[in-house]
Amino acid sequence: MTGDSTSRFQAGRTGLIVKVPEAEPVVRAWRERFDPSARAGVPAHITVLFPFLGESRMDERVRTALTDVLGRQQAFDLRFENCGRFPGVLYLAPEPELELRRLTEVIADHWPEAPPYGGQFTQIVPHLTVADGLDDAVLDEIEAGLLGKLPFTSRVSSVDLMVYDGTKWQEGASFPLLE
Template identity: 50%
Template sequence: MPYRVGQTALWVVVEEAEPVVGESRRRFDASASAGVPAHVTVLVPFLAPDRLDDDVLGELAELFGAHAPFAVRFAECRRFPDVLYLAPEPDAPFRELTEAVMARWPEVPPYGDRFAKVVPHLTVAHRQSGGVYDGVAAALAGRLPLRARVAAVELWASGGSRWRRRARFPLHGR
């Protein structure tokens, strides 16, 4: 799946999810083969690469640094029409991160303003048949809940066929 060269994203990478969903993602989500880790999106697309100067990186560090680390639990699979995903509980801290970025950079709405409501989620399978989703959900049911600690937001950029991490912003708030 080709991505737009230079497209950027702000993600909460969930390393704890890889042992549980990694194989399913590699088989049923093309983004995994492009280097996209298991994650919950904060904002995509973000700013163009030529706007990511030291000032913007400093603002991101300050913005995310004001938020506290938090625990999250993924207990069930849910679906959008073309996505099987793990739902984070609670999802409010993810929404707060997104809202903070949107307040600072309103010119970059989540998902290019394609959806009326942003639903925090960790994609497991994308653009598959319903039968695939049912099978993956059944296979994951016995491996959930998955627990993780969110301590940072990462900035990633696409080179066209691969995504690479550009920066990591720790959460420091109380």
């Protein structure tokens, strides 16, 4: 859910994420200061698909389809040992990326009306945002502080639906992957 500021979050908007709890001790302080999604209640994560369907469309049929689609995807491990950048953004780069891209693709294929990032970008680049909207000098400082805390690993065993209620992002459901 990178790139949104709290003023651009809309009540009823949803997103699908992979939580990365192992990243919290590494990135929490930076995210709380420099990532609007953290201030709005989103934990350290990698976005799978944002925006997804509006909350009004999240009926039992959609939830069952998500359970089916994601339940056929194999759980996997990620390693975080490097940072990456977009303009004004510092992120942790997960490895390998293939499984994360596959999660996005299978969901986007099933719901073509919900392209990744609203169709704004042509390439899917899985990432865990640490800081957003800063100049390179500040990002350099943050990155220098992060590198001493890497590497770490994380197990991806579910995809979580997040729903914005107008004030905070709340977990709406969790969909397990195949173990």
